[in-house]
Amino acid sequence: MTIKNLPQHFPGLIVLICLITLTTTVSACFDDDMIDTINEENNYVDYNGLEQIHKIYFPITDTGQVDSNTNHFGEDSDYLNLPAMSYTSQTLGGDDVVVDNITSLMWTKCSMDSGGVIDSSADCSGIDHSGTPPNEGAYTWTNAKSSCENLIFAGYDDWRLPTSHELFSITYFGNTESNEAAINETFFPNTIYKDIGGFANSLTELFVLAFSTDIKKYWTSSLIFSSDYARTINFYNGVANSNTFDYEYGFVRCVRNQ
Numbered sequence: 001m002t003i004k005n006l007p008q009h010f011p012g013l014i015v016l017i018c019l020i021t022l023t024t025t026v027s028a029c030f031d032d033d034m035i036d037t038i039n040e041e042n043n044y045v046d047y048n049g050l051e052q053i054h055k056i057y058f059p060i061t062d063t064g065q066v067d068s069n070t071n072h073f074g075e076d077s078d079y080l081n082l083p084a085m086s087y088t089s090q091t092l093g094g095d096d097v098v099v100d101n102i103t104s105l106m107w108t109k110c111s112m113d114s115g116g117v118i119d120s121s122a123d124c125s126g127i128d129h130s131g132t133p134p135n136e137g138a139y140t141w142t143n144a145k146s147s148c149e150n151l152i153f154a155g156y157d158d159w160r161l162p163t164s165h166e167l168f169s170i171t172y173f174g175n176t177e178s179n180e181a182a183i184n185e186t187f188f189p190n191t192i193y194k195d196i197g198g199f200a201n202s203l204t205e206l207f208v209l210a211f212s213t214d215i216k217k218y219w220t221s222s223l224i225f226s227s228d229y230a231r232t233i234n235f236y237n238g239v240a241n242s243n244t245f246d247y248e249y250g251f252v253r254c255v256r257n258q
């Protein structure tokens with residue numbers, strides 16, 4: 001059996017439900033474990049200020065997760081009638097972008113190549129990410145952040161490194177049985193996620209791969225409070241991790257508010 005999507009993301013789903021209803025107190029909406037989770041998330045620093053994904057209200061979308069590893073209700077697999085993720089591809093000034101119709105965020109279609117420029121190939125396959133970092137398109141967190149902020153693309157100069165919540169919002173968990181990235185590759189083709197063949201076939205292999213340089217991570221702007229670690233998300237299985245931001249390398253997809 002292929003094991004790809006062990007993480008369960010129902011806490012984020014419950015948080016969004018409570019934010020959207022806006023009719024209950026925190027103590028009524030969350031149990032003690034959930035409040036602990038919220039307090040833990042408050043230990044992360046977003047260097048972009050208040051992220052757009054927390055400024056607007058939008059429908060909760062289907063994550064694509066249809067299986068569960070536990071019998072607990074409230075996991076993503078229990079909510080199968082949610083609206084699907086929705087994107088619109090646009091070409092502005094010769095540059096390809098993707099607009100999330102749910103969050104209204106605009107993303108670069110392709111990842112950032114070396115030199116602070118976006119991969120310009122039609123299918124986003126222009127980055128040779130094989131080998132050991134620092135390889136093509138791999139950045140430290142500091143360079144990733146500054147490269148997005150200095151980017152002029154599609155006629156805009158207000159690009160930035162996404163927060164962990166924003167980058168997680170385009171993660172899709174419906175590709176469990178196929179050799180595809182955990183993202184909608186129709187709109188984000190050739191998203192960098194691994195240099196290995198196939199997926200993990202056991203728990204042991206999964207945990208080995210979770211810490212392997214073969215799994216490619218994307219930087220977010222979210223830092224662990226009072227530390228030198230930043231949140232990363234990989235599109236092999238959608239797992240969020242923490243990496244030292246000036247001694248490790250990750251890949252970059254820039255975002256902007258509309």
